[in-house]
Amino acid sequence: MKPLITTIAATGLLVVATPALAQDAAKFATVADTAYIFNTLLFLIGGFLVMWMAAGFAMLEAGLVRSKNVSMQCLKNIALYSIAGLMFWIMGYNLMYDGVDGGYFGSWFSPKAIDAVGGNDLDTGYSGASDWFFQMVFCATTASIVSGTLAERIKLWPFLIFTAILTGILYPITGSWEWGTGWLDQLGFSDFAGSTLVHSVGGWAALAGALILGARHGKYSKEGNVQPMPGSSIPLATLGTFILWLGWFGFNGASQLAMGTIGDVTDISRIFVNTNMAAAAGVVVVIALMQIIYGKIDVTMTLNGALAGLVSITAEPLAPSILQSVFIGGIGGVIVVFAVPMLDRFQIDDVVGAIPVHLIAGIWGTLIVPLSNGDASWGIQLLGIVAIGAFTFGLSAVVWLVLKSTMGIRASEEEEMLGMDRAEIGVEAYPEFTAAGTRF
């Protein structure tokens, strides 16, 4: 570490060479390299946690449908995760991110290549492949939301085709408006991890499908009575909720998009805490309200309380204090308690409660951002919600109607009674436990 004076020129010009220093310099890690590794690692960890949410949705839905439709939900969930990945590769990623620049979508049909180090990775400060992976699992999450609402009566193939369109076109376009630096981003719309871009988009697509598909046979009588159709396995639904809660640390935490500085990793830590407390508040609020209103505590409502708390905090998990997070998540719980029966009053048949949890709590979470984030404005938040909602609901409805009028989207009444597992899958979920179709 000692500079060596190698030459003293007669002219009085002193040349000081520092071979030791130069040599040492290569021994030290640069900020750029270290940050690149941390940032990329964040995307990878966040990515596998969000990928795991696909299993969470699968278990939640498998638990909340009747046993005669469980194999179908399992198949749909692994299929939609696979299709989302392929479609996001074929077109979604570029549609969402490539050259949006204040506009309405990016480039069509230029599948993202995954290069070795180089290209613009070194400029962005993270591996492009890690970012791709992280964004892809978000896209898949959106499709997962639709699956539960439409369960027990939709046919497999129209669902898979809708999934391909949602993940390849609809989600990427509205995503480009904000995360692709499109027009909403320019206006100052704020949606940190996707209360609107992911959860409400999934919810709008599900709502359009539910309206066009209609309710399950026997769910609502002509007199307006609601027939409970209890889920087949509460522990699987509980497991699914815990998986989603776990995955949400990746969903919100890694949406910080960087971990290479003290500031970033500290922000991620705050996001973990706020995310957790919003979910906890959702749970406790539902329990309290259920006790007061019904005198019994429906565990499925409680699970949805956790999820609604998570969705609510997703638009802004960084700025709030813990107290604000508890408030934001707690209102998510209130939404569940009142919106689930309200949907039944409108005879909108949402098998797993995805519309209250993802759509309505997603709207709430997006609207309340300005409470804690001074850079957001109430008007722009509302504009974003309305614009994305109108686009997604409208185009989803068009797609559902086209599918309905061509291949049909609904199983026959006979198939519905028999259960989708025997009608379309040929594999019963629990062949030894139930005499399928006999009890419900």
Next chain:
Amino acid sequence: MKPLITTIAATGLLVVATPALAQDAAKFATVADTAYIFNTLLFLIGGFLVMWMAAGFAMLEAGLVRSKNVSMQCLKNIALYSIAGLMFWIMGYNLMYDGVDGGYFGSWFSPKAIDAVGGNDLDTGYSGASDWFFQMVFCATTASIVSGTLAERIKLWPFLIFTAILTGILYPITGSWEWGTGWLDQLGFSDFAGSTLVHSVGGWAALAGALILGARHGKYSKEGNVQPMPGSSIPLATLGTFILWLGWFGFNGASQLAMGTIGDVTDISRIFVNTNMAAAAGVVVVIALMQIIYGKIDVTMTLNGALAGLVSITAEPLAPSILQSVFIGGIGGVIVVFAVPMLDRFQIDDVVGAIPVHLIAGIWGTLIVPLSNGDASWGIQLLGIVAIGAFTFGLSAVVWLVLKSTMGIRASEEEEMLGMDRAEIGVEAYPEFTAAGTRF
């Protein structure tokens, strides 16, 4: 990297400026920054792994209770995790960590704020929020332990109130004695990741509850015969055990509390290996003993063998050699084989075996620390076990008795026969699989 001689003063004083070097310096990552990021990342990864243990307890208990009480266990587990988070925020964290200084507890009612970078984060070398998250999930684990023992006959609300007191007051106070640098820490008590502070504390609280609550109806006949009440789903219990095993790498590994140096990350690696081998030894010992003693290998005992191995190594997962870890965990397995029937002999009804696994193996693990850790003393270890046990058992008993004499803690015999799910939750766990209450 070459220093430039910019001025040669006539006085013979040479001023050498090194603009290039100064510029370069900002390019290099400092040890402090890099360590801060690694330390915080350790808390976040460890934290989400321990959070995941909440799902593990939920599945373990859902699998080991009868189907008529499964929804209740699911609800209790998601509720207790939520309540623990809220109580630890409202008071627990500060009671445990704020200004204990050799004393008996910290400050009351000063909810931990989660600041942006700044405050004392830079001094401690990690984000305060990440530490808070990691400590909070430990607190929740303690409450999870109680839930299983008291299953199938405790009412929901007294359990939730006890959970709030345990996680907001009891656990933080004894925690402050050691991890909050209180009096036991000053004496040299050693409990690396909480064989006593977490597992035995949960076990003592559960034991007090079990004694005051009494056994399930029909579990023990007047002649002392034990009626088996087999769990409803062995695969869910197995899943729960694997989840706990996975989570334990975070539980023990991240209790190193730092990952920013070669030494720390190497220690974490050793902890991973020792933790794994202790659990493996617990499994193999139980299998061997069951074969020898009973000729059949009860899978639930084997699962508890893994857990007892994990609890046993938790007080000191770093210092032992692998051979010592195998020994320590293996004795955990022995404890399960002999303590489970022993509790039945005393007619202490522990539905999931939490008392042998968490309390007795926790005592064993804490006692054996001096075998591998020369800084620990047998006497002080015993003192810590007794002090924490007496405090937790005593105050837990007081709380249970107060709850019993006010709101009552036990469901009626009729409700117990019907199952807690129908009595208090209104949602059956498996409505299509069982005619609840008919077989058992």
Next chain:
Amino acid sequence: MKPLITTIAATGLLVVATPALAQDAAKFATVADTAYIFNTLLFLIGGFLVMWMAAGFAMLEAGLVRSKNVSMQCLKNIALYSIAGLMFWIMGYNLMYDGVDGGYFGSWFSPKAIDAVGGNDLDTGYSGASDWFFQMVFCATTASIVSGTLAERIKLWPFLIFTAILTGILYPITGSWEWGTGWLDQLGFSDFAGSTLVHSVGGWAALAGALILGARHGKYSKEGNVQPMPGSSIPLATLGTFILWLGWFGFNGASQLAMGTIGDVTDISRIFVNTNMAAAAGVVVVIALMQIIYGKIDVTMTLNGALAGLVSITAEPLAPSILQSVFIGGIGGVIVVFAVPMLDRFQIDDVVGAIPVHLIAGIWGTLIVPLSNGDASWGIQLLGIVAIGAFTFGLSAVVWLVLKSTMGIRASEEEEMLGMDRAEIGVEAYPEFTAAGTRF
């Protein structure tokens, strides 16, 4: 950062001391230290993800066997993971890695010690314990593969003994040929994360066992008709598949073996994407083929399609483009669709489809490496497949035959009808849901 001139010697020799620089140097993180931490962290994260695959196999198998054998599969899976860890410690690790040097195996019976920092850890650039942990969970995975194929009729103890031999001797020996720098490695054989070394080895051992053990009673009639014996829980099988998919990011990603440079972490990111896309392609191909061939989409085949895609990409998850990965994984799906019925035609009774998924797709994945990796040769790949296959199949057969002729490996027909749970475990998996043995 300013060098200070402390002395100007009269001789014209200038001594420039740089105390500030020297002091600052200690403030900067070295590449070596930072890389060591990242590398070790990679092994730890990868390790816990692969450990989690043990739970995935347990759930997959618990879901695919009939309810009367579920407890047995749960026990076998937690037991084999434990035994694998102990055997790999007692002898496997050193047999595989210690001084192979182009040969056929390493050292016998020198259990790997886990040292504190020091030894050769600093030279290798990662903690030896973290590497040990990562390699151990690979060994356990191999044993998991065998478990499913032989389900529902093998006795517990011969299976456990075989597991000990497989994980302590067979797997380490062939592993040493490649990953221990043995003779195949010297020839240029290429198997990045173990399509052959892990998956095919497990598959060969399973195949040998299946042939010697014979099919389940009633599975194949004398006329060659195949009796379906449907699994007891499709959601558990689905959960297991998702767990395995998640774990595979650790399996393939952390097989990069280093994360301390931009190049390494970028490669890991590419591996994540390729791994995911191969699995997605496996799923979609199976769905399409099942629709075309059968008109119904068997969900268990679809799950196996995901797994076959994953196995296929495991030999080379880094070099392929996404398109190549989709192709490689998609052929994995084709293999499932055609190999599962083919095995039935040969009356080889593989309860969970492990032979198509792990053995045949493993061969495919290994063979196709040269497509994307120019350093690999078709001939050497084939040589490695044949050599490892012959060794593993041959020695496994010897072990199975010895076990058969000594203690016997097969449960009696009566025990098989009763179910292994009642015969050997004494604990029914679902005591309230089924009248065991009555329906099948």
